[in-house]
Amino acid sequence: MTARSAPADAPVGAAPDAPADARPASPVQPDPGLLADWARRVGALSDGIRALLAVVVAEGGPAVADHFYGVMLEDPRAARYLDVDQVRERLKPSLQRWLAALLAARPGDIDALQATQEHVGQVHARIGIPVDLVARGGRMLKDDLHAGIRRHAGSDRLALDAIVCADGLVDIALESMTRAYTRSREAAGQVDGAFRLFSLIQNIGTERERQRALLLTWENALIYALTSEHPGPPAPLQISRSEFGLWFLHKGMASFGDTTETREVNLIAARMDSILRARLPEADTIAARRELLDELRAGADAIRSLVTIMFDGIGDLESGRDALTRLLNRRFLPTILRREIALQANTGRQFAVLMLDLDHFKSINDTHGHEAGDRALKHVAALLVDNTRGSDYLFRYGGEEFVVVLGSVSHEDAKAIAEGLRNAIASSPVALADGSTLSLTGSIGVAVQDGHPDYERVLARADAAMYAAKRGGRDRVVMDDGDLPDPPGVRALQH
Template sequence: MKPASPHSCDPEACPLVAGWQQSLATAGPAAHALLAAIASDHAPALAAHFYKVMLNDSRASRSMSHDQVRVRLQPAMQRWLTGLLGATPDDVEQLLAAQRVIGDVHARVGIPVDLVTRGTRVLKQRIFSLIVEQAGHGETAHAAIASLTASFDIALEGMTLAYSNARERSSRTDAAYRLFSLVQNVSTERERQRALLLDWENTLLYALASTGRMPGFQSLASSEFGLWFTHKGIPSFGESTETNQVLHLIAEVDQLLEHTLSSHEDATLRAAQLQDVRMKVGQVRNLLGMLFERIGELDAGCDALTNLLNRRFLPTVLRREIELAEKSAGSFAVLLLDLDHFKHINDAHGHESGDRALQHVAGILTQFTRGSDYVFRYGGEEFVVVLVAVDQRQALVIAEGLCRRIADSPVALADGQLLDVSSSIGVAMYDGHPDYERVMARADAAMYQAKKQGRNRVVLGDEGLPTAPGRAALQRG
């Protein structure tokens, strides 16, 4: 047996590795053979039992469907069981590293730790019964039970350790996200949102005064102000009694309007109902002022070159959009954009020109996306745009428009020369999976295909596209 090397595992993992190796060495070959045989014969049934227990809890059923369990999760659980039950001391470091990856994924997706603990407890009980059936109550059975218990407990400890670390990182980032508010200039943003709210109210009153009817009128929730508040305002201010009041008032306004605009009651009653709408909009305006006063003048936590959002906030935004999409049965899209031949720009014109190109494209992305959308500098010459509350058609129209505007807008260099630039854009729609890495991976694969197909184009990502080479996980914390 090779003992855990202090150089091959971190201080948190080394004690777990040593303990696991010791328990396997103590069990002996007969116990090891018994556990390996149980894995070989019973892994499919054990995996099915595990997910039956999991899906009985509504918290798990929100994160996984029966099809996902059957096609992807049960085979993965079978491999996990085979790895643990067939483990040797030499396998332990690799196995523990795998448990920590699983813990990270559980944290991203939001699977509660107690559900996983419950599932492993039920699995252990089932395997204990199989051990007794096959080996009775003798020495081999006792050694196998002790080894199984240690393996499951240490694997779960490794998962929980990674889960706790990941959740702590996420909490710190979420807090920083509120602190370094998306509201980059509080006074300017306050006036902009007040103006949008006033414009919506004036449009409503003008149209009613002139025609008395409002076919297709935009609700307050779906107005530019409403989208901004739901997707950007609440994360910036943090959830509070005031933000919940604003959401409640917006819903009440839209409910009143739906009744008022569809009714055929006399003008006096309609005027009274509209006065109620205006009163509630005034309450929204007052609450908004309080929220902006509270947030204060804060630094925006932006990329220094482009003044776009820092990529460290991307997981926070994607988790929020997934939560909103699940609540509203809506969708959102991720655009991953890469400047074409950027290395050539730096080599031929210098890094200052490359910086100008990045700033130029950042300006286009900011100008031609909605106030409720998010634009990030993802790294190097890559940008990410999160388009909120869009379907596939709308996402593609916006992406094609951005691609065209970038190609049609040369960069003015310091010497007066105009430099043509273009971009390759991958588009991925949220598909209902709770892990934000999935939508990022599809956007990455689509962007890679856009480059392969000749650049300066938009490609829609789907599960059929090959994974982009060198695809890395989102930067953590």
């Protein structure tokens, strides 16, 4: 079962509070140069400057927050991200806490500071906040801080030193956010592109065999040329100019993305072409050309193996399809939820997320074996397909968890569909290999999109509702009412 973090505030650039996934994608190491710059700027804070900045934030923080969010709410684009209640209850206090932590930082706080800015940048990317709003927010904060520093400094020298320090800390915080924002947006763009390709590719196995055949065609042409008396110039024989090479450059890289395998294919192909250009003109004997051919064919074999690995990946897990249940896996869930959020914003049509967890699944594996567990998962997947609409998205989220995204539904519609799924599971035992049957039940949490732009929020709400169903006795549906306790194991990112 999943464990999600409680909501964590992301105040800068008009970002709303948003939960961070407790199981993030591949973590990225902080830039050592950036951490060194953090250390330098934090080290420049003298006791006098710290005391002055503390007074500025303590006395002027509420006014700074009022000005900041007042201007943000005047921008029509910010209406998607902000509402008055959210600003008053969460974001204004959060902004003041963020400023206080940033301007009072000590050397031991640097890792936490960097992690906070990374998290905020990821939230900005996830909800698609315009980056110029973030830059505007930073400019406004610095202007207000300058005015407060000049009021309280007592001397021009202290005011100047404090302004330089405050500007440096705000700037490096924004740089850290932007770095995380850019990385997250690029990753999301790659996944969105992969989803488009996945949606278009009807038979990945056919495409894989076609590319293997094109690679073999190039290899046969190479053999023919190098075993003839006059092999000709090297350029037409280069693998980068072959049909396979052109496909890999223009479509293969777009499909598979920047992976270890694609980088290795590029390196091997470049090395093969370099060897061909350098040695073919001098290979004036059969023996020399035979040696060259053997070396190039070894490279082709290596590329063929890598292509097989890549297609095997895109054919199951990397394609977004769970190998066991044939439902979508969680890879494309953010893509789908972002699209549904945009649809809701543009059309007003709500969507809902159902989080379903099979009850007592561990005991099924322990008592009946993993083969029975696999049968149960496939059985439930089939029931999901039979009891949902063609417009709904079905995911195996991980382990014994499933996620259903219901488009264009009301609160009542979502509850009715969830109850139908629960009843279908409870009334349809799974057949085991020995001819016996096993009764199943599921606990389902339901959250209807509330207009919040961060897809992690609706997931966390559905997750909390599912845990409430578990705590309430299992084999039941719980609708999120906005006031459920967090699921077990969550942690808030504190500023």
